[in-house]
Amino acid sequence: MQQQATSRNAPLSARQQQANRRPLLSSRLLPYLLLAPALIAIALVIIYPIFYSLYLSLTDANLLRLSEAEFVGVDNYVRLLTREDFWQSLGVTALYTAGTVFFGYFMGLLTALILNQNFRFRGLARTLISIPWATPWLVVTLIWYVMFNPQMGPINVILQRVGVIDVGIPWLYQRDTALISIVIVTVWREFPAATLLILAGLQSIQPELYEAAEVDGASRWQRFRFITMPSLRTINLVVVTLMTIWASKLFTVAWALTQGGPGDATRVLSVYTYQEAFLSNRLGRASALAILTFVLVFALVVVYFALLNREEQEA
Amino acid sequence: MATQLQTSGVQVMPTAKQTRSKFITRLGFALLVITVTLAIIYPFYWMVMASFVPEGYSIANAPVLLPEMFTLETYRTLFEERPVFTWILNTLLIVGGSTAVTIPLSLLAAYSLNRFRFFGRRAIVFFILMTQLLPASALMIPLFLIFRGYGLLDTYQGITIAYISFTLPLAIWVLWGYLQGIPAEFEEAALVDGCTPLGAFVRVTIPLALPGIAATALFIFLEGWNQYLLAYLLTSSSDKWVISLGLFSFIGEYFVEIEQMMAASVVASVPALLLFAVLQRYLRGGLALGGMKG
Numbered sequence: 001m002q003q004q005a006t007s008r009n010a011p012l013s014a015r016q017q018q019a020n021r022r023p024l025l026s027s028r029l030l031p032y033l034l035l036a037p038a039l040i041a042i043a044l045v046i047i048y049p050i051f052y053s054l055y056l057s058l059t060d061a062n063l064l065r066l067s068e069a070e071f072v073g074v075d076n077y078v079r080l081l082t083r084e085d086f087w088q089s090l091g092v093t094a095l096y097t098a099g100t101v102f103f104g105y106f107m108g109l110l111t112a113l114i115l116n117q118n119f120r121f122r123g124l125a126r127t128l129i130s131i132p133w134a135t136p137w138l139v140v141t142l143i144w145y146v147m148f149n150p151q152m153g154p155i156n157v158i159l160q161r162v163g164v165i166d167v168g169i170p171w172l173y174q175r176d177t178a179l180i181s182i183v184i185v186t187v188w189r190e191f192p193a194a195t196l197l198i199l200a201g202l203q204s205i206q207p208e209l210y211e212a213a214e215v216d217g218a219s220r221w222q223r224f225r226f227i228t229m230p231s232l233r234t235i236n237l238v239v240v241t242l243m244t245i246w247a248s249k250l251f252t253v254a255w256a257l258t259q260g261g262p263g264d265a266t267r268v269l270s271v272y273t274y275q276e277a278f279l280s281n282r283l284g285r286a287s288a289l290a291i292l293t294f295v296l297v298f299a300l301v302v303v304y305f306a307l308l309n310r311e312e313q314e315a
Numbered sequence: 316m317a318t319q320l321q322t323s324g325v326q327v328m329p330t331a332k333q334t335r336s337k338f339i340t341r342l343g344f345a346l347l348v349i350t351v352t353l354a355i356i357y358p359f360y361w362m363v364m365a366s367f368v369p370e371g372y373s374i375a376n377a378p379v380l381l382p383e384m385f386t387l388e389t390y391r392t393l394f395e396e397r398p399v400f401t402w403i404l405n406t407l408l409i410v411g412g413s414t415a416v417t418i419p420l421s422l423l424a425a426y427s428l429n430r431f432r433f434f435g436r437r438a439i440v441f442f443i444l445m446t447q448l449l450p451a452s453a454l455m456i457p458l459f460l461i462f463r464g465y466g467l468l469d470t471y472q473g474i475t476i477a478y479i480s481f482t483l484p485l486a487i488w489v490l491w492g493y494l495q496g497i498p499a500e501f502e503e504a505a506l507v508d509g510c511t512p513l514g515a516f517v518r519v520t521i522p523l524a525l526p527g528i529a530a531t532a533l534f535i536f537l538e539g540w541n542q543y544l545l546a547y548l549l550t551s552s553s554d555k556w557v558i559s560l561g562l563f564s565f566i567g568e569y570f571v572e573i574e575q576m577m578a579a580s581v582v583a584s585v586p587a588l589l590l591f592a593v594l595q596r597y598l599r600g601g602l603a604l605g606g607m608k609g
Contacts, residue, residue, distance in 0.1 A: 028433075030427075030431065031430075031431035031433045031436070034424065034427035035423070035427045035439065037420045037424075038483060039424070041420055041483055042443075042446065042483060045476060045477070045479050045480040046484075048457075049454050049458050049461060050453070050454070052461065053454075053457045056456065114347065114348055119344070119345075119348065125348060128355065129355055130595075131355075131356060131359055132358075132359065134588050134591035134592075135584055135587065136540055136558075136559070136562075136583055137543060137559070138543060138563060139580040139583050139587075141562075141563075142362075142562055142566070142576055142577070143359065143361070143580060144358065146361075146365070146373075146573055146576070151374070152373055152377040152573075154378075245448060248448075248450055249451065251451065251452055251544045255544075256543075256563055270450055270451075270452035273452045273456075274455070277456050277459075286456055287456055290453040290456060291453070293452070293453065294448070
């Protein structure tokens, strides 16, 4: 580089002068100009709608009489927070989130530990285990719609043939099992993401650590407890964060499989928002609900990010 | 110290008992692998299997493993009775449209965020990350009302615009990560040779980023193929249904046609699985960077 520059000294300096002058003018504005189209689009399809929603949440807007909406202040928020419906829905969402994160993580860890061993057909096992994650959500929903069928659904048929139950369980249609069913469906679809992330984490642990522990006579469990898990701390946080965000976005499964029911057994916040807005026509209250949901997710993610930051600084 | 010597001594000369316990461990591990894998894949296997049996077979026989019959008839009636091709075409049109808008915008934005240091840059990055946290349920009410006001409900344009609300932040995020992997030296060399910054971007960066752009486009496509809530809310006439709405129409039918349902599911899975296979290489990076979407 240096040599080239000196050998072509004269023409380059002239060119560089020219080049220097232009960026001076443009390089200040250029990044903003490049960003402008994307930011304008985001402003139109995200920011404006969100502010509109914020405004709606302060009115008594009704889907059928939108023009008659009147400003009511924080009335909608007060009503939501003092009503049992909201807390019930929040509780269902919290249970659903905790369930998917816990079991999703557990399945991810289990399969990642398996795939981290050396065995024949490992590639095949890895591909097969990833398939649920590649399956479209609506397909996942349809598959499990059949799986849970009380009469011919394979889950009930297998349980009956093994002799665990006599009569098929209407998984999706009774209070006790509806939420569990939806957790199962979600975990089945999402855990392979955890598997791949945790597997990557496992593979980045230095083998010397295990060798040293083995020399010191550490048992399998001790190696797992004192080497594997501490090394996975950052990855664990990432997995938990992602799965929490995904859980907060759930709508498809809860809506397509149970419509939030039976009763309010699977009425997570997104389904509750949908029902308030488009079945009860209460746009104001539904908007307040949407805003509250976002604030909650945002707060949770901020906490996770803070933990993640601390983790990275310690590392 | 003593135990250490002991264990290393044992390892040199394994006894018969030890070989047997090793064998048992390996057998146990193999059983574990097989059980876990089969349990995970079983629902998917069942879907494929049920799509190849005569209609009505599943309800009558409740098959759990291999069926005794095989036919392609279900696929024929599926395509005859339901406009599957229209669903696919609609999806391609809408996802293709939003991708065509998203890619250029996100590429420019990702380039800007990557190669320039300017006031407000960090805030914008954080802001774009935050937009990914927005659930579709937070956008659905205002989008529905705005679209109703502009006559965009139940139109291809409307759904395409709605899809941009989740493809754009995702694409910026993924491309941002990809561009970080391309050294700026190539562009600097072009600048030294007299290229304008934009010229360097077009002639150097874009060709180098093509694989990443292609991966992003496929990633967006996969997300669009999966999208349900916005399509469900903004579409009313069945001739504009995207694939997810077509699949949803099977649920709640009075007479559940299980075989057709599973055949339609197989049809909808194939493109997604193929794309996934292509993208697998990028998924780890993509997941860490752009994987905020479910």
